[in-house]
Amino acid sequence: MGESVMREIRRAVVTGGAGFLGSHLCEALLAQGCEVVCLDNFLTGTPANVAHLTHQPGFHLHRCDLTDFVHVPGEVDLVLHFASPASPIDYLQLPIHTLKVGAIGTWHALGLAKDKGARFVLASTSEVYGDPLVHPQPETYWGNVNPIGPRGVYDEGKRYGEALTTAYRVSEGVDAAIVRIFNTYGPRMRPHDGRAIPTFINQALAGEPVTMAGDGEQTRSICYVDDLVRGILAMARSGHSGPVNLGNPTELSVLQIARDILAATGSSSPLEHVARPVDDPQVRRPDTSLAEELLGWEPRVPWAEGLERTVAWFAEQQRSSA
Ligand code: NAD
Numbered sequence: 001m002g003e004s005v006m007r008e009i010r011r012a013v014v015t016g017g018a019g020f021l022g023s024h025l026c027e028a029l030l031a032q033g034c035e036v037v038c039l040d041n042f043l044t045g046t047p048a049n050v051a052h053l054t055h056q057p058g059f060h061l062h063r064c065d066l067t068d069f070v071h072v073p074g075e076v077d078l079v080l081h082f083a084s085p086a087s088p089i090d091y092l093q094l095p096i097h098t099l100k101v102g103a104i105g106t107w108h109a110l111g112l113a114k115d116k117g118a119r120f121v122l123a124s125t126s127e128v129y130g131d132p133l134v135h136p137q138p139e140t141y142w143g144n145v146n147p148i149g150p151r152g153v154y155d156e157g158k159r160y161g162e163a164l165t166t167a168y169r170v171s172e173g174v175d176a177a178i179v180r181i182f183n184t185y186g187p188r189m190r191p192h193d194g195r196a197i198p199t200f201i202n203q204a205l206a207g208e209p210v211t212m213a214g215d216g217e218q219t220r221s222i223c224y225v226d227d228l229v230r231g232i233l234a235m236a237r238s239g240h241s242g243p244v245n246l247g248n249p250t251e252l253s254v255l256q257i258a259r260d261i262l263a264a265t266g267s268s269s270p271l272e273h274v275a276r277p278v279d280d281p282q283v284r285r286p287d288t289s290l291a292e293e294l295l296g297w298e299p300r301v302p303w304a305e306g307l308e309r310t311v312a313w314f315a316e317q318q319r320s321s322a
Pocket of ligand 1: 015016017018019020021022039040041042043044045046064065066067081082083084085086087101105123124125126180181182183184185
């Protein structure tokens, strides 16, 4: 699992840095005095997510497809590999690209870390646990994934990425780590990315029916983005290889999430039940004891507070685009 050390990060590369999580990571690294090279092909992210950072001298944004050759001049202390379509709507529309960036993109990002002697962190996912038969999910659980189901392109792409990261660590000596990220929410999620929280908030604010998959009894454990970013950077600065789960263990039914969003937006939108997606996991909750033990990390932002901040951001977006 590696030793407990504090690594100095002067210059970091964030792949997928113009996406939801990547943009928050770029922002946090800059605020901590690091130089940041953000690589993105804007497939599911947008330069608008980092527009507020472009005036900062330590920030460099480069359009680049990770599945092509990747070259970053100069020293690099850390590679955070976040480039990948992440929401079901995206990876179901982009199945081959999702597999390519999970395989070839991860290979290139690991090659960059090896070349620079940099620390590497792979953004893996709770989806490696599939529709889990163990609950909550500890890192020692190997998962229940359908490789040929529609979600297989994402789940298996990430499982392959974990295998590749481990191979580079063990056989090539790359200082590589894996974090398994559970559902995260917050400002800069795309309103139409198909994930439950932005969809429900957008529908509630617009006064449209809130579309609930199935009876809504399936559960999700949702982490506010600031907590997640703190966990990822703690992992980046540590010497641990993981995999380490990062997420909020508070488990809510999707129905509860929808009701809380209706209350937080003051909306009277009705609930409308739609079909559950194929292989949609029934339950999801991280066992975060390892992150607590190794990194002293636990989520701090309660759901009510995170929801309030997220609703405020979406309401502002709707006002400015009206
Ligand atoms: P996102 O879609 O907002 O960000 C992904 C970014 O990667 C986008 O900016 C996209 O343009 C970029 N990208 C995609 N293919 C690329 C390529 N070939 N070359 C360069 N850039 C490319 O998604 P997100 O929610 O910010 O997720 C970021 C990462 O975190 C993903 O790897 C995802 O699998 C992982 N993750 C996210 C969550 C979550 O709840 N958001 C949960 C688990 C894992």
